[in-house]
Amino acid sequence: MIVKGKLTLSQQVAGRNRFLFFSLINGVSFTCLADNILILYSLKSGCPDYVVAILASFNFWCNVFMLFGKFLTARYGAAGAFGISWILRNLSALLTASAPLFTMYISNRAGIYALVIGIFGFFSFKSSGTVAYSPLVGEITSPGNRGKFSSRISQFANFACMITMCLIILVMHFTQSLSTYQWIIFTGAISGFISTFFVFRIDETEMPRISACKSIKETFLTTLRVPKYRKMLFAYCCCNSGIMFMIPISMMAIKEGYGISDYNALVFAVVQLAGGIIIASISGVLSEEAGPRPLIIIYFCCMLLLAFCWICAPVKFFWTYAIFLFILGGMCNSGTYMTLLHYFLISVPEKERVGTILFISLVAGVCAGIAGTVISSSLIRYLHCLNLAPLDMYRIYFAAVLIIMFVMLFFVCRLEPIEDWRIGKVLSLVFAPRDIQALYFLNRNENIRNPAEELENIEKLEDIGSQLSEKALLSYLDSPKLVLRVRALQALRQIDFGKNARDAILEELKYGEYATAPTAAQIAGERGIKEAVPLLLKGLDSQDNYFKGRCMLALVQLKEKSCIERIEKIFSEAENPRLVVHGAAALAEIGDPAALTLLLRKAIVTTLPERVRYEIIYSISELSGIADNFYKFLRIYQKDRNEGIAYILDYIEHLNANQLDPAFKKLLESYSENRTGNRELIDMLLKKTDDEKRKIISTIDEFLKSCPSEKLYPEIIYCLVAIHRMCGSV
Known part of the structure; x- marks a missing residue:
């Protein structure tokens, strides 16, 4: 039904659900009326090979009837045009099923004519409905879910196809008569009529009808004039022709090249559908993330691989080899159509979709029809005249096709990129289990849910740690809940993100x-986002102390030297624990021994919490190069003072290859047992370093001389002794 204005969210959801029901039931119809069934039915009816090749090409030649689909769309809208075309398609299927009756009661030639007319009508009205297919899908989807919904359409359809094909194989196990094929085609027509009910109930705007009202000449000129559309047209032509060269002829090759039964041939039709289901499970989400263009190129290259595999096919029939060929063919067939649809929907504005898909499909169909009628049919007919063995004949056919398709690959590669990944990056997913896991998760979950479920999704994506999670995680930055936005940013820290995430971090x-x-500042510093420097410098004046502290550390990590004096001033004046902690970390990151004085002075401030003081002491050890072992001391010391002292005394003794001065060692042990005070140990330490010229030691000594000994905590003294020992002073 056509509605005024835009569709509401609920109308779009209802439309998608009805379209999925259509896809499920139509999957039954599609299987019963599939190319492979019609090819086997035609062969069973006594049609010559070259006639069968022509019949297979009708799938593309009949795209001329898309003009009729444009007329229907302009008059009845996309859903109406689709429904009417599907009714006529199924009526043609009934005529196809009745062809043997013409043979029985009139003549063999009349039966073949009825078969040709029925299949011609079937593909013609199927093509007229195709005009409305893409605009209708565009009406009930949004830019954020088109790739995923295209994948779900294929999943529903392929699932129904596979179940139906298994039932057909079961029937074929008992009988492979011509009447069996008739009943299969009849079932396909009836299920097609039923599926049409759901299409008529889909709501749409007036946009498809407005688009269809544009003059054909204007649409054609626009398509040829716009470089993106022109390149897309060439790619469509090459992909459709490649599918025509490979998919139907593969069934003929397995049937005649190895002389297998109809029953076994249908097994391979199921295998081909399984290949489509496999690729539909991941292609939709991958297309959303990587962009459809690299996938289109990969699928076309896989068709080249399929041709090469047929050239190298063994003389003896092997099930495993044949299964591989048809899984590969199913993946190419299903994957190519899905990604071409996605590329079309994101490339063409709503107002131009009907006319553009009409022209592209029409020209691409004619090219594929020529590929089937002129090239495939003529080549097979010529090879028949050479009296070659059936398998050798098809090897030569696929060799010739391989050469042609190598030329066509050039035009496929010229598709304009739309924020795509590199092809190598897409192929590397084969060796990335985490990315495959992320694809599976993204394919099964919607981003917008209740807060608890969204938090669970974010945590799951963080655990997976795949770059493919980036787009989903960025979507959570729009959440009204702070905890979800912060968790999404934290999850981004775990992956290698791209430009979109960098821009989002700058926005935050x-x-x-x-x-x-604060979390955005942390990521900017850790990931070296230089564009963040102006915003981080501005953050040094913020009243948000947590953000201010993160900015100090991030600027140091980004090697921004102009702010060092400001950071030192902020740290020396800071009383807020967050500023002190992050300032200490920033000074340690700078690594300048001159900053040691600021850290030492702050470490003896009695008003600071113990945990903050430990952060400062750790920063002192980090600046001095003893951080790892001193960290262990602090951990042990907090749990058990005596055990911590035993650890640090042993560490100090073995920190330097030279023997620890016995007198100092004795005094240090006395200090650890509380028999000696701070002053005696400090005096001996200063005495040992009178002639020391190193800056770090002289800095520490100047501090010790000016600082009242009673203000020095034991942890600070042990740290300073360890630094002296490391430098060889004691």
């Missing part, structure tokens, strides 16, 4: 004060 830095800006 700019507008996320008191919220997500």
